[in-house]
Amino acid sequence: MLDGRVAVVTGAGRGLGRAYARALATAGASVVVNDIDADVAAQTVRSIVDAGGAAVAETGPVGPAGTADALVARAVSEYGRLDAMVTNAGALRDRTLRNTTEEDFDLVVGSHLRGTFTCARAAVVRFREQGEGGRLILVGSPAGQRASFGQTTYSASKAAIVAMTRTWAAEYARIGVTANAVIPTALTRMVATIPGLGELVESADRGEPVPAHLRRQGLGTADDAAAVVVWLASAASGEVTGQAIATGGDRIALWTHPEIVAERLREGGWTADAVAEEFTGPLGKELCDHLPTPLDLEGP
Numbered sequence: 001m002l003d004g005r006v007a008v009v010t011g012a013g014r015g016l017g018r019a020y021a022r023a024l025a026t027a028g029a030s031v032v033v034n035d036i037d038a039d040v041a042a043q044t045v046r047s048i049v050d051a052g053g054a055a056v057a058e059t060g061p062v063g064p065a066g067t068a069d070a071l072v073a074r075a076v077s078e079y080g081r082l083d084a085m086v087t088n089a090g091a092l093r094d095r096t097l098r099n100t101t102e103e104d105f106d107l108v109v110g111s112h113l114r115g116t117f118t119c120a121r122a123a124v125v126r127f128r129e130q131g132e133g134g135r136l137i138l139v140g141s142p143a144g145q146r147a148s149f150g151q152t153t154y155s156a157s158k159a160a161i162v163a164m165t166r167t168w169a170a171e172y173a174r175i176g177v178t179a180n181a182v183i184p185t186a187l188t189r190m191v192a193t194i195p196g197l198g199e200l201v202e203s204a205d206r207g208e209p210v211p212a213h214l215r216r217q218g219l220g221t222a223d224d225a226a227a228v229v230v231w232l233a234s235a236a237s238g239e240v241t242g243q244a245i246a247t248g249g250d251r252i253a254l255w256t257h258p259e260i261v262a263e264r265l266r267e268g269g270w271t272a273d274a275v276a277e278e279f280t281g282p283l284g285k286e287l288c289d290h291l292p293t294p295l296d297l298e299g300p
Helices: 015-026 038-050 065-079 102-130 152-175 198-205 212-216 223-232 272-279 282-290
Strands: 006-009 030-035 054-059 084-087 134-139 177-184 244-248 251-255
Touching (some): 015 030, 030 065, 054 065, 065 102, 102 177, 134 152
Parallel strands (some): 134 177
Antiparallel strands (some): 244 251
């Protein structure tokens, strides 16, 4: 499916990123493996090469433009081109709002959001030079689609990534570049601290099967989440752009684009009393129909 194509995967030393890189290589792509940790990046490359694939490592933290430029340059110097940029890398600092420091914010937003921005920008420059289109595959999260307790910075970054996806889909459709967000769920070390998931992550790491009822809910291994990335990197996905695609376990799904769910007009405009009356009446009822299930959580 991907013979002759070249992809960069950031944060590919472990977990989902490693699964994406390995799956792309298995499908025939040559892969530039990025990670901040040189040892784990080398391990991913070794696993790809040992399986008969083509990969090289380019170590560096995502966020700075220099790293993004180096990743694209490495793809071109090693394999002559770039066809897909997969922006997976990012740091976590899970804390409630009042416990989140400026340093936490800068680290998480800098890696996830700025890293996605700089890598996508560098890739688009190359895509334009090649004149053959390209694929931006940007990794979001369910945390960016709905409330996620204790993840202010992560949720904000992942929500913004989906917003950028839609914007870039509109900006670059005319040159054949697609932009899509993948919203993965998988039993990786990043979810091991969530109550009830730690033992499941350990079980999955041992190679034990994920229970069928969890797979039907969209929770599986990192490898389960890779098929959508492979397809999005292919020529066959050229008509799909601007989408947020959930993947995990036995499920794939599409997240809706934001839309108005209720609307009222009042000639002459609104007063606070009129707003109050509307929200205690029909509009309030419609609002309740669209509210998420309250989080049954207590925090500091």
